[in-house]
Amino acid sequence: MTVHPIDDLAAYALGALEPDEARAVGTHLDTCERCTADVRAYSDTAWTIAESRARDVPPGLRDAIVARARGDARAVHSASVSRRILALLGRPVPLAASLALAVLLVVATTGYVAAQRDAAR
Amino acid sequence: VSSVTTSDRFADANAGEDGRLLRRVAEGDADALGMLYDRYGRVVFGILYQMLGSPEVAEEVAQDAFHAVWRRAGTYRAERGSVRVWLLAIARNAAIDWRRTKGKRLGREAAIDEAAALVEETAVEDRVMTNLGAERVRAAVAALPPEQRDVLALAFWSGLSQSEIAVRTSVPLGTVKTRVRLGMAKLRERLVGSGLA
Numbered sequence: 001m002t003v004h005p006i007d008d009l010a011a012y013a014l015g016a017l018e019p020d021e022a023r024a025v026g027t028h029l030d031t032c033e034r035c036t037a038d039v040r041a042y043s044d045t046a047w048t049i050a051e052s053r054a055r056d057v058p059p060g061l062r063d064a065i066v067a068r069a070r071g072d073a074r075a076v077h078s079a080s081v082s083r084r085i086l087a088l089l090g091r092p093v094p095l096a097a098s099l100a101l102a103v104l105l106v107v108a109t110t111g112y113v114a115a116q117r118d119a120a121r
Numbered sequence: 122v123s124s125v126t127t128s129d130r131f132a133d134a135n136a137g138e139d140g141r142l143l144r145r146v147a148e149g150d151a152d153a154l155g156m157l158y159d160r161y162g163r164v165v166f167g168i169l170y171q172m173l174g175s176p177e178v179a180e181e182v183a184q185d186a187f188h189a190v191w192r193r194a195g196t197y198r199a200e201r202g203s204v205r206v207w208l209l210a211i212a213r214n215a216a217i218d219w220r221r222t223k224g225k226r227l228g229r230e231a232a233i234d235e236a237a238a239l240v241e242e243t244a245v246e247d248r249v250m251t252n253l254g255a256e257r258v259r260a261a262v263a264a265l266p267p268e269q270r271d272v273l274a275l276a277f278w279s280g281l282s283q284s285e286i287a288v289r290t291s292v293p294l295g296t297v298k299t300r301v302r303l304g305m306a307k308l309r310e311r312l313v314g315s316g317l318a
Contacts, residue, residue, distance in 0.1 A: 014277055015280070018282050042309065044206070045312055046209065048258060049308070050209055051254075052254065052255040052258035061162065062159070064184055066151050066158075069188065072188075
């Protein structure tokens with residue numbers, strides 16, 4: 001028979017359980033719709049209490065929060081670009097690219113030698 | 122304790138918009154985080170002020186809380202509850218973390234008792250939100266038996282677990298659990314009756 005953690009549901013919604021107790025209730029909620037509905041109801045009550053304490057926010061708080069997030073996003077983007085460049089540099093050069101480079105070198109050297117020869121005449 | 126009210130239906134509409142915003146936050150959209158702040162910043166700042174007793178500290182912890190939302194938006198699970206309840210849990214955890222680290226170093230432990238007392242003693246003129254809804258919530262809390270009101274204050278505003286409340290108040294853990302459950306059930310009933318939850 002399933003044992004429902006009735007005594008801990010309100011505390012779960014309030015965040016008033018020890019971590020191991022919260023994990024056990026969380027596992028139960030994964031399979032119990034009835035207890036999940038009760039937790040949602042208790043959570044809504046907790047939200048209503050919180051809402052009754054709303055206050056005007058200090059000027060600049062919004063900008064600080066968004067700027068910090070943007071800073072994080074830029075750091076993540078730069079790190080990602082650096083990783084991609086490093087990956088490209090570290091990648092073995094394909095055979096076709098090596099051959100093309102060799103042909104280019106031969107053509108350039110031949111041209112240079114021919115030009116030197118013409119100049120000497 | 123479950124029931125469906127008109128305010129629940131409005132909450133559903135808000136939940137849809139909240140979910141869309143949080144998905145954008147998870148994709149790295151900082152503007153969406155700003156919009157989430159526009160919706161809930163006043164509540165988050167209010168509870169942090171209530172828990173921590175200082176506007177400067179509440180501001181610092183609000184930044185930490187919204188940054189945690191930014192980093193953890195992808196871990197939100199809709200089946201476990203609404204975005205705003207998830208946000209409330211993040212904010213309360215940020216306050217509890219602050220108390221356990223910086224607060225302790227700065228000797229601000231006394232704020233725990235002060236914050237608990239504020240449930241009943243905050244003067245109406247000190248609060249920004251003085252509308253009828255807030256007064257009804259206040260009346261519903263005030264109408265609870267003192268022993269239930271006290272454990273809820275310690276859990277909600279002081280961020281104590283039931284076990285910590287039992288130790289602090291020298292009341293058996295089982296009794297604390299019963300008081301938390303009965304107190305929350307009564308609050309739920311009264312707030313739903315007032316059309317507030």
